[in-house]
Amino acid sequence: MTKYFKMTARSDCSKREAAIIRSSAIVLSLVAAGVFILIIGHNPLAVYWSMLDGAFGTAYRITETMRRAVPLVIASLGIAVAFRLKFWNIGADGQIMMGALGASYFALNHGNMHPLLLLPVMALAGILCGGIWGAIPAFFRAKFRTNETIFTLMMNYIALKIITYLQYGPWKDPAAMGFPKIPGFSQNAVLPDVLGLHAGWIIALVLTALMHVYIIYTKRGFEVMVTGESENTSRYAGMNVSRIIIVTIFISGGICGLAGMIEASAVNKTLSVDITKGAGYTAIITCWLAGLRAPAIPVVCVLFAAMIQGGTFIQMAFQMPQSAAQILQGLILFFVLGSEFFIRYRLTPAGKSIIQQDGE
């Protein structure tokens, strides 16, 4: 590349320009995926159209799309605050599972409690379990600089094994005739519907606003930003870096845990090994695409939920496997990651360098 262009760092990229660059990247990724769809013998426009139709075509489909968006929004908010700290928390999936587990404990054992008491207790248990699941790797990261990426990921597998153990062992429903499933929750433990969708969507929107305020307008949020940019600066300014890391990741994991509580209570109405449906991983993509900015997260997540919901629809219409949607997600992020280069650097044709002109 350097033969034909020269690269210079730039800092003058306006928000508008950056948005244009990112959107063109998304369009390009859809074009690239379209070529792929064409190769496997389908009309890309028809496929995209039927995806849209599958996601937004009827009131029922819109509700389903939103149902998928809720855990994505909440988990993305949780991951975003960790990523701001440059703590690569990829353990959201496990934190969601542990949150669901904590909530399920109360739902299964205290099902006759009044909902007004039971639901908050379940939410609290979810936040606590998810938070602790995040805080364990954070503690070791803060104390010994233990690699948090792999640590948090390993915690996902451990959480999965714990739930598998419970589902096939101590928590197995004796009434299910040997079928390995955990009993369904009592009606008291189920989050009520508001305007046709479970109340989780209200929680997601409130959390979005709270997170925006927390990051942008509070001292704590400022500490997270500074520590993320440079731990040394933060230390020099007298901040307690270890405390910031552990507390922030507790919050990050706690938010994901809350998503788990909502999924268990309102969607599955029980606990099972596939409770997350991969939301903890998809949320990594959505929070990055949103530029880690809380207000953008719901928008991106609804689009992604539409893609997943539309993906199940084209599965039936075109006999395309659901993993096609996963490939599309990967492609979109690849293109956006590549496009960020043009936000940070400028390319100009080579051969006009100052040094060469001086030499002549």
Place this chain on the structure above:
Amino acid sequence: MDTSFFAAAIVAGTPLLYAILGEILTERSGLINLGVEGMMLMGAVIGFRTAIATGDPVLALAGAMTAGALGALIYALLTVTFRANQVVTGLTLTIFGTGFAGFVGQGLMGQVIPPSMKLFFSNIRVPLLGSIPYVGDVLFNQDILVYAGYIVVIISGIYLYNTRPGLNLRAVGENAAAADTAGINVSLYKYIHVLAGGVLCGLSGAYLSLIYIPSWQENVTAGRGWIAVALVIFCRWNPYRVFIGAFLFGGLDIIGFRLQKYEIMISQYLIDMLPYLVTIIILIIVSMKKDGKGSAPAGLGVPYFREEI
């Protein structure tokens, strides 16, 4: 424990061996590729599909390596040429690879490897070495890819520590700017070693789907790619130490299965947790020790950008 346990540990450790070695080569060039799991899945599915379609073991392995390299090429293009965030790019590669494997793998469930290939991958006893008591049974009565693994590890060790390009590679990973000044083509070195890493990860995946399992299942890697990334730290970026890391974890991988024989009163699902738990413990212990020797390449994760006037 009898020799069959240790022989089985070598087999279970071989996919890890290829993946760890691949990631070491990648990280020595200063890039941290978290897409190992994704590249392994791409290799596993293409290897299996080619095996079913052609019945040719060489083609199947070549296909798997190409698939792994393709994943690595995407990573290299984004991180080296476009200077994208390495952590996020690697994660995306894993998500992409998982989708890719699901897509290409549809309809492969329940298919079996042709018998001609089974023969190709069956155990061969090495003359002389194979007749050493115990050691021969464990190390030298294995399939062809296990032997290839021994050789690749040793070649990589010699390459890294005893050749000019190996020295250059270490320079690129330690201090890309200095290497650039010394006239080393930094981007070329990064590209080549990321691709080599992808080839090895593809092979690792193919070993799982063609020899170790050997059938197609959606999540055939089961986190082994991530364990491999962790074991790079355990091996301190030294190819020779891959023998220890890979085979130790190979043993851990099968210990649960073996323990069942003794009717120990622990749930299978809790024993399954062991490799992940031990990975975490190793990560913690390694990070607690603060000796500088053999630690990470100094330039690991730092993108290199030569400012031009």
